[in-house]
Amino acid sequence: MLFVYIFIVTTILLIGFLPLLYGERKRHTLMFAINALAFGLWIFSNYIYQQSPDFLFWTKMAILGPIFMPITLLIFILEYPEPLKRLSNPQMAIGFILPIFLAISLFPTPFIVKDVPVFDQIIWGPGYYLFSIYFSLTLLGVLSLMIRGLFKYKGASKVRLKFIFWGLSLTVIFGAICNLFLPLLFNITALFSIGPLFSLFFIGFSTIAILKHRLLNLFLIINKSIAWALTSVCIIGCLSLITWLYQRYFSPEITGLYVISMGLLLLITGTFFQQLRIKFQSTANKVFLKGHYNYNRLLKQISESLSECNDIPTLTNVLKSLFKDDIEIDTLKVLLPESYLERLRGTFPLIEQQTNANNTPPITLTEDDLVIQTLQSQHQTILTIKDNNHPPLKDELKRLSTELVLPIYTSTHTIIGILLIGKKLNENTYTSTDIDLFTTLASQLSGVLDRLKKGQTAAQIGIAKTIQTQILPNTPQIPGLNLTCHMQPASDVGGDYYDIIRNNQQTWLFLGDVAGHGVGSGLVMFMVQSIISSILYQNPEISPKRLTFLANKILCQNLERLDEQRPMTLMSLNMKTPSIFEVCGSNETIHIFRHESQKIETLQLNHFPLGIGLTDELEEANIEQEQFHLNPKDLLFIGTDGIIEAYKNGDINQAQFNEDRLLSLIKDHIDQPIEELKSTLINTLHEYTNGIYHDDITFMIARAI
Structure with a gap:
C-alpha cells in the first residue's frame, strides 16, 4: 500500500509542477501546481493518519489540502484550455479569503476539528460544516463551468477539457463521498484511506490527455525533463568512471591534483551540457514524436480553429499550435503583411508574426527577395527545398531554416502571406499527404484572411462613419x-x-x-x-x-x-x-x-x-x-x-x-x-x-x- 501512495503522490506532483517549472509560467499553470500540491498533501496525510498515533494533527493536515482545492480548480478552469473569464488580482484575493481563514483556524483552534480521541472517531467543530458548504458549492461551480466549456469549445480544447472533466470529476466526487459527506452526515470515517485511491482516475485521464492530446504540453515538457536527467546521468557517470579509474590506477586517496582536475572537467562538461541535452531531446523527439495524424480529423480541426480566428495574432497562435502539437514540425514562421488592407494596394514587406518576446529580429521578405520572385514567376502552390535545383534559392531556404514554402494567394493570385515550414521532428521527408494538407490549409487561409480583411474594412468604415457623423x-x-x-x-x-x-x-x-x-x-x-x-x-x-x-x-x-x-x-x-x-x-x-x-x-x-x-x-x-x-x-x-x-x-x-x-x-x-x-x-x-x-x-x- 505504501508503494501505491508514493506512486500516486509522486505522479500528481510531477503532473502539476512540470508545466510550471519548464512550461509557460502563467496563472493557470500556477493554480494547477497548487492544486496538485493540495491533492498530494491530502493523499499523503491520509496515509500517515493510518500509521501515526497523532490522529488529531494528521486529520487536520488531511483537511488542509482540500481547503485550497476548490478555489485553485475554479481559477484554473476559468483560464484553461481557453479563457472563459480572467479574474483581476483583487477578485483573486477575495476568492482566497475564506480558504485562508479556514487554513489559519485549522491548527490552533478546534473550529474545524475538535478532537480525534481514537482512530476513526473524529469530533467535528462548527467550522467543518462551513468548510463542507464552501467545498461543495465551489466544486459544483467548477463542474458547471467545465460542462459549459464542453458545449462551447471545439477541437483540441474540447478534447483536453473532456479528459480534465472526467479525471477531476471522478476523483473529487468519490473522494468527497469517502472523506467529506460520509464523515459529515453519518460520522463514517472508515473509508478515509480509500478516498485518495480515487486519484488514480485523475492520473489515468491526465496521462491519456498528455500522450494523445498534448495536455499543457506536458509530453514535450516530460520529454525535456527526461533529456535533462539523461544528460545529468551521462555526465555524472563519466565523472564517476574517471574517479574509479583514478583511484584504481593512480592513487586511492583524493589529492589536490584530483580536485583541480575534476573541477576543470566539471567546467568543460558544464559548457557542453546544453548541447548534449538538446541532442538527447532531439533523439527522443525522433523516436516518440512520429508525426502521424488523422488527415480527415485534422482537416476538420483546422476548419473549426480557423473559423474562430478574429485577428492576426490569434491566427498566428492557431497555426503555430497546429504545426507544433498536431503535425509535429520543428519550426513554423508565419509571414503576413502588417496591414492586410495595405497589402491590397501592392505594398510590401511580408513580416514574420512573433507571438511572444523574442530576441531575434523578425524575418522580412520584400518583392525583391528570391523566394517571392520565384513564387510569383512560377505561380507555384508550394515550394520545396528538396525538389529545387536552383542553388541560390536552396541557399536562401537553408538560411531561413525552411524545408517548404507555402504561399497564400488571393483569388487574383496575389501573394498575401507565406508560411515557412521547417523540418519534421522525426526528420522524415514530407509525404504526398502532407503536401495535400498544406495545400488545403493555404486555400482555407486565403478565405480566413479575406474574412479578416472584410472585418478590418468594416471596422475602419465604422470608425470613419462615426467620425463623419460626429464632426x-x-x-x-x-x-x-x-x-x-x-x-x-x-x-x-x-x-x-x-x-x-x-x-x-x-x-x-x-x-x-x-x-x-x-x-x-x-x-x-x-x-x-x-x-x-x-x-x-x-x-x-x-x-x-x-x-x-x-x-x-x-x-x-x-x-x-x-x-x-x-x-x-x-x-x-x-x-x-x-x-x-x-x-x-x-x-x-x-x-x-x-x-x-x-x-x-x-x-x-x-x-x-x-x-x-x-x-x-x-x-x-x-x-x-x-x-x-x-x-x-x-x-x-x-x-x-x-x-x-x-x-x-x-x-x-x-x-x-x-x-x-x-x-x-x-x-x-x-x-x-x-x-x-x-x-x-x-x-x-x-x-x-x-x-x-x-x-x-x-x-x-x-x-x-
Whole structure:
C-alpha cells in the first residue's frame, strides 16, 4: 500500500509542477501546481493518519489540502484550455479569503476539528460544516463551468477539457463521498484511506490527455525533463568512471591534483551540457514524436480553429499550435503583411508574426527577395527545398531554416502571406499527404484572411462613419436666419461636405461634393473641413474668393501624396449681415424662393469652375465672387447634384429626380416650417429612389426672418 501512495503522490506532483517549472509560467499553470500540491498533501496525510498515533494533527493536515482545492480548480478552469473569464488580482484575493481563514483556524483552534480521541472517531467543530458548504458549492461551480466549456469549445480544447472533466470529476466526487459527506452526515470515517485511491482516475485521464492530446504540453515538457536527467546521468557517470579509474590506477586517496582536475572537467562538461541535452531531446523527439495524424480529423480541426480566428495574432497562435502539437514540425514562421488592407494596394514587406518576446529580429521578405520572385514567376502552390535545383534559392531556404514554402494567394493570385515550414521532428521527408494538407490549409487561409480583411474594412468604415457623423455641425442660432441641413451618404462613408462656422460675429456656410463616394472621398472631406477651419481661424476677415484660393492651394498639395486625384466642388457663403451674403462657388446652384413675388431666382456658381483640388496654377485674380440678399420670409435652398441625379427606384435606366421636380416640390410646400419641408423632401426622395442612392445627397434650407 505504501508503494501505491508514493506512486500516486509522486505522479500528481510531477503532473502539476512540470508545466510550471519548464512550461509557460502563467496563472493557470500556477493554480494547477497548487492544486496538485493540495491533492498530494491530502493523499499523503491520509496515509500517515493510518500509521501515526497523532490522529488529531494528521486529520487536520488531511483537511488542509482540500481547503485550497476548490478555489485553485475554479481559477484554473476559468483560464484553461481557453479563457472563459480572467479574474483581476483583487477578485483573486477575495476568492482566497475564506480558504485562508479556514487554513489559519485549522491548527490552533478546534473550529474545524475538535478532537480525534481514537482512530476513526473524529469530533467535528462548527467550522467543518462551513468548510463542507464552501467545498461543495465551489466544486459544483467548477463542474458547471467545465460542462459549459464542453458545449462551447471545439477541437483540441474540447478534447483536453473532456479528459480534465472526467479525471477531476471522478476523483473529487468519490473522494468527497469517502472523506467529506460520509464523515459529515453519518460520522463514517472508515473509508478515509480509500478516498485518495480515487486519484488514480485523475492520473489515468491526465496521462491519456498528455500522450494523445498534448495536455499543457506536458509530453514535450516530460520529454525535456527526461533529456535533462539523461544528460545529468551521462555526465555524472563519466565523472564517476574517471574517479574509479583514478583511484584504481593512480592513487586511492583524493589529492589536490584530483580536485583541480575534476573541477576543470566539471567546467568543460558544464559548457557542453546544453548541447548534449538538446541532442538527447532531439533523439527522443525522433523516436516518440512520429508525426502521424488523422488527415480527415485534422482537416476538420483546422476548419473549426480557423473559423474562430478574429485577428492576426490569434491566427498566428492557431497555426503555430497546429504545426507544433498536431503535425509535429520543428519550426513554423508565419509571414503576413502588417496591414492586410495595405497589402491590397501592392505594398510590401511580408513580416514574420512573433507571438511572444523574442530576441531575434523578425524575418522580412520584400518583392525583391528570391523566394517571392520565384513564387510569383512560377505561380507555384508550394515550394520545396528538396525538389529545387536552383542553388541560390536552396541557399536562401537553408538560411531561413525552411524545408517548404507555402504561399497564400488571393483569388487574383496575389501573394498575401507565406508560411515557412521547417523540418519534421522525426526528420522524415514530407509525404504526398502532407503536401495535400498544406495545400488545403493555404486555400482555407486565403478565405480566413479575406474574412479578416472584410472585418478590418468594416471596422475602419465604422470608425470613419462615426467620425463623419460626429464632426457634422450642430445647427446654431443665426441672427436673422432659420437654418436646417441634411446629409445622406450613398455608402457607409460619404464624400459630401457641409459645415457651419461662426467666426468673429460672422457666419459661414459651406457645401461641397468630393468626386466619387466612399472611404476615399470621406477622407478628402475630412481634409477639407480641417483646411477651411484652419484658414478661418488664422484669417477671420477673409473673403470667400480668397478662402477658396487658399483652400485649393493646400488641398492640391495634400492630394499630390495620394495615388488618385479627388477634386471637389465647393461653395463658400459668408453672411455679412442678416440679409446680405457673399458667395464663391464652383458648379453649384443656389435657389432663392422670393416670398413677395412668389418667383424663383437661380444663381449658377462658376466663380471657380474647375473645383478645388484639381490644379493649383489658377491665380487668385481669376477667381470671382458675388453678392445677393434675402428679404424677410425668402427661402434659400442649396444642394449637391446627388438630389437631382437620383434615379427612380435606384435604376440608372429610369428617369432622374431632376431640377424641375425638386423646385416644384419646394414651391408646393413653401409655407411649411423648414424642418417639415426637409422631412418632406427626404421622404419624397426615399420613395422615388426606393432607398437606393448612387451618389451622396446633401442640402441646406434657410429662411430669412
